[in-house]
Amino acid sequence: MRFLGLAWWKWMSIVLFVYVITRGLLVPLKPGILNINPSRFQVGQSVEFEIEGYNSFYTKATPRVFFKISDQYLCRADSIEVISETKLKIKHLFHNYLPVNQKIVMASVIVDSEVDGASVMPSKLILSQDSIELEEGIAAWTLDKPAQFNLKHKYHFPFRNILYETIRNTFFHVSLWFGMFALMFGSLYYSYRVLKYSKPEDDLRAYSMVYVAVIFGVLGLMTGSLWARFTWDTWWTNDIKLNMAALSMLIYIAYLILRASIDDPDRRAKITAAYNVFAVVAIIPLIFVLPRLTDSLHPGNGGNPAFGSDDMDNALRTVFYPSVTAFILLGFWMADLWKRVCVLDAQDSLDFD
Amino acid sequence: MKYEINMRIILALIFLPCSVMAQANDFMRSTGKMNVVYGVILIIFLGLTWFLIKLDKRIQKLEINQKDEQ
Amino acid sequence: MRFIDIKVLIWKDIQREFRSFHQLGAVIAFLSGTSYLVYFFSGKETFEEWNLLFWIVYLFVSFFTGYRVFEEELVKYRVLTYQLYHPNVIYLARNIYLFLLLVLLGILLFLIFNLLMPISVGYLFDWFLLLITFNIGNSIILSFNSFLSSQSVNQTLMFSVLVLPLTFPLFGAGFLTSLLLLQGGHILDSGSQLKIMVGINLFSIALVSILLPYIWKN
Incomplete structure (x- = not known):
């Protein structure tokens, strides 16, 4: 079968290439977290750090920020200051004890907003504690009511760290x-x-x-x-x-x-x-x-x-x-x-x- | 020393719009490494062009032979 | 295809080899020469180094042996023998002869390496088994490509270009398995690459037996 003198599958490859290049280059990435600076903290003191987002719209809707340890323990950041579309300033007082049996633990950061949906930076924060008090730590790292994260249904490519x-x-x-x-x-x-x-x-x-x-x-x-x-x-x-x-x-x-x-x-x-x-x-x-x-x-x-x-x-x-x-x-x-x-x-x- | 300062100014000018990334300290890693994608597309385009040139040369040879016969 | 034919042909090959011994002699001289060179220049060996050098020397030895398998076939030998024996029989005899030769050379190289650079080599029988399994696939690939390259202009160079990528996985598997043996393991341990070698052997046997009749056809 020919169309304008060219076999149909050749036309098909042209059409597919146009589709791939336009769609593949124009669809934006899902909003994500690029960097957190600084990221090493001692618990029990008030700390301040910056979160850098990618493709995010923080001024449109002020996001909520959570910290997460080992899948189940969550705690919400105290105060969030929006600096620009892609920059947040966090002030937070980490509770004296962590909900784990270790001195040092990695915590993930979750930024959740109505516009961008939830984005995660896994194992970025390094938290250290001097003494271990498991019960108290678990109590401090459990939310009163379960956090409802926003899902984003818009058409996006996934955001992957490093990539x-x-x-x-x-x-x-x-x-x-x-x-x-x-x-x-x-x-x-x-x-x-x-x-x-x-x-x-x-x-x-x-x-x-x-x-x-x-x-x-x-x-x-x-x-x-x-x-x-x-x-x-x-x-x-x-x-x-x-x-x-x-x-x-x-x-x-x-x-x-x-x-x-x-x-x-x-x-x-x-x-x-x-x-x-x-x-x-x-x-x-x-x-x-x-x-x-x-x-x-x-x-x-x-x-x-x-x-x-x-x-x-x-x-x-x-x-x-x-x-x-x-x-x-x-x-x-x-x-x-x-x-x-x-x-x-x-x-x-x-x-x- | 002078060279170094100039380079800094140039780099700052390049990366001023791309303040998105903290570790964006070179051209390829700026704007979420998008330039790597452009580089990949450029390489593929150059490869296809190379194939076209080879094809063109062979057809040219055929044309010359045909002319000689006539 | 009769086994007596194959036996006769292998015997002929051995006789031919001994009549013009200089070719095999050159390979053996190369083998011992490189071993001595390795001994001379490398001071204290770890077993990783020993293993690497062993397989590199063996790679060259098998290339030098392999390319001669179908050498003068084209011109004179073909006319004389192809009427008497079926080509498949000649091919099989050559392949088996190459296999025996490669195993012998491997044992010789192993002995020389152990003589010059003594090292605890682990279980000797496992080494023997490794050489046998390795050389089944190796000899099939070498003789098939020797046959292909004997049809081209520049045989020696062509042979090494054709064979190198094909024997690469086999040599890799042999290398890793012998590393395991040097560490005191058995060839049937879970870490050995024996199953990959056996897989390559089976694949190459099947392929050669399918492809050869097509090439003889004209």
Whole structure:
């Protein structure tokens, strides 16, 4: 089916890209807490500190601030002064005793407002006490009536600490890898067809899919590297997923070099197809299995399912799935163009002879 | 010393609008690390451009061959 | 496919190896030379260092042995033998021969390393088992890629480019398992990577047996 002379799936990739870029860049992040300064306190004295919010509207509705220890003990901040849209000044007197059996404890901060909804900064405050008095601490850290937090129903991407706005990279970096995997399986299929039916066109298809997969893979490594630099503070980590990605790149580069070193087209098709099938089928299980056995910085490892409810929420999903589709279709489009040029080239050199 | 002072002024000018983040002490980390996303998009765009250039070159070669035959 | 054929062919391979011993001799010289170099330059070894050096030397040794498996096949050997024996039989014989050779070289390297740099190596039988499991997959990958690269122009270079990413996981698993052995563990302990090696072995056996008939077809 064609529309204005272009296959429908190519149009679809264009439309999806427009959707992904506009929606993925324009939807704001959920309001969150960027920083709390200072954050180390001795209990039993009046303290003062500042909370910095992100994307928040503190002047529209003065928020309530809570401190939380180990899931159940809450206490409300004494006085809140709104300095600007994104800045709060808190004055609070922490009670003499904490509701725990330790000298030092980490407390989370919850800022809750009608406009922004509730946002949490986990384990940021470090509170220390000199002596332990569990009963009194629990009494002081229990609210009279349960706190009702405001939910925000507006369409937002989730706010994650350290990641912040780079959560949008899921639509570009992660989808790039999905596109690469799709191309990889495509080339595997056509390599299998080369072995079975030995048609020269299938060989060119497999080759051009590998070519585009290498481009996608290199771009994936570069974008991932940039993202890692500003998230984990390093260009390259010894993460199992990175090593496996580098490994699959090496395989495909070997495939391209092997292609260049055989002259006879028929034999080249057979040999490279055999290598492609062997390499991909032997290595792919490792790429999918090994990261799940060992710990990794990436989601979906150490026994967790990839893209479970912790990593993705519904707002992200509405952009992520279209972006994966868009990148897969773009990859196949690029491979299609490359293959058509290769076919013309082959015909051309035949005519020339 | 002079250089250092100038740099401070420039940095202050850049980061004045982005007082959002306390740890925003460089360009990429300002405004909630949004520039990292732009960087990623730029890299992808450059990669696709590189592919276009390669494609263009191959088609050019074909065109030249075709002209020679005629 | 008869077993007697395979036995005859392996025997032929061994005879051929001994008739032109200089190639295997070069590998053994390389093996002992690098071991001595390692001994010469590294003073006091921890077992991590020992392990790393052992596997690096072994990587090179298996590459040097592996690329010669299908060397002169193309030109002369093919015409003579392919009529007598089925290609699959020749391939299998070559693969088994490479496997035996790699295990022998591995044991030799292990002995030389222990001679020069004595270290408590743990259970010897587990080492033997490790070398066997490792070399099943290793020899299959090496001989298959040696066959592929023998069709290309620059065989030696091509071979190492093709093989390196494929043997990477296998060498990683072998490395981690032998580290476990050096710490006094058993090969069947939960921390060993034996199951990954066995998985790779099974996968590569299945793949080679599926792919080979297609390549012979023309």
